[in-house]
Amino acid sequence: MSTCPDVDVAMEDVRRGFGATQALKGVSLAVHTGEVYGLVGPDGAGKTTAIRLMAGLLLPDAGRVKMLGEDPANTRSPVRESLGLVPQRNTLYGDLSVDENLHFFAQLFGLSRKDFTERREQLLDITRLSRFTDRRADALSGGMYKKLALACALLHRPRVLLLDEPTNGVDPVSRRELWELLYGLVHEGMTLLVSTPYMDEAARCHRVGLLYAGELIAEGDPRELARQHGAAASNFEAVFLALVEKRTGGRAA
Numbered sequence: 001m002s003t004c005p006d007v008d009v010a011m012e013d014v015r016r017g018f019g020a021t022q023a024l025k026g027v028s029l030a031v032h033t034g035e036v037y038g039l040v041g042p043d044g045a046g047k048t049t050a051i052r053l054m055a056g057l058l059l060p061d062a063g064r065v066k067m068l069g070e071d072p073a074n075t076r077s078p079v080r081e082s083l084g085l086v087p088q089r090n091t092l093y094g095d096l097s098v099d100e101n102l103h104f105f106a107q108l109f110g111l112s113r114k115d116f117t118e119r120r121e122q123l124l125d126i127t128r129l130s131r132f133t134d135r136r137a138d139a140l141s142g143g144m145y146k147k148l149a150l151a152c153a154l155l156h157r158p159r160v161l162l163l164d165e166p167t168n169g170v171d172p173v174s175r176r177e178l179w180e181l182l183y184g185l186v187h188e189g190m191t192l193l194v195s196t197p198y199m200d201e202a203a204r205c206h207r208v209g210l211l212y213a214g215e216l217i218a219e220g221d222p223r224e225l226a227r228q229h230g231a232a233a234s235n236f237e238a239v240f241l242a243l244v245e246k247r248t249g250g251r252a253a
């Protein structure tokens, strides 16, 4: 596979099925260092499957997946330490407090006491969770829960962060806060791949891959894609529907 040096995540003609369901039907994409790449598509499009493959939690039936030039499924590869993953749900221990969750994940990542103390404070600060350290994860609001999950995934300072629908079920204010937080991390050099079913979030990404029924139907700068379809960049839903219609001949849109 041709992985140029600035490609952090690559998929080449990846296929993955579950029984009779073909979740991914030959997907190729590349996420470059320091970019925000949005995997945008409706429920069931194959976003979670793609992310699980990138994290090495699933193996492809065909095709190849590379994370920082390595096979992410190789448990002995050091690349796994450079990877952060925030799955869609149930990422935290609900009956543990904010602080206990952070502590648990720090132990999992083998952080020294010194590193943990420093990063705990920094992450509580940027997620604005400092006042809630004793609150059980289950008792947090949707937005706070997502921020805590993010904080736990950032403890080991990953180079690449994979986020599966981080703003699902989050109110608009918290959504904006989460995105600001993410931009800050990218500004510091992290690469971000984020999946979302919300078309308006496409405009927040440097590049997007539009996933529909297991196929990448378009990829590129969201502003450029909107321009090509005569839509305002803010009306990405129109772009997506036009692309789906083109692909399905109007049968599914």
Ligand SMILES: Nc1ncnc2c1ncn2[C@@H]1O[C@H](COP(=O)(O)OP(=O)(O)OP(=O)(O)O)[C@@H](O)[C@H]1O
Pocket (backbone or CB within 6 Å): 018, 019, 021, 022, 023, 041, 042, 043, 044, 045, 046, 047, 048, 049, 050, 165, 197
């Ligand atoms: N473990 C599994 N067993 C059986 N089918 C699965 C499994 N995981 C995914 N699928 C199926 O593969 C397809 C793609 O699912 P996937 O979860 O990747 O989509 P998605 O875009 O993340 O959607 P959602 O946002 O609803 O999770 C769906 O038809 C789903 O039912």
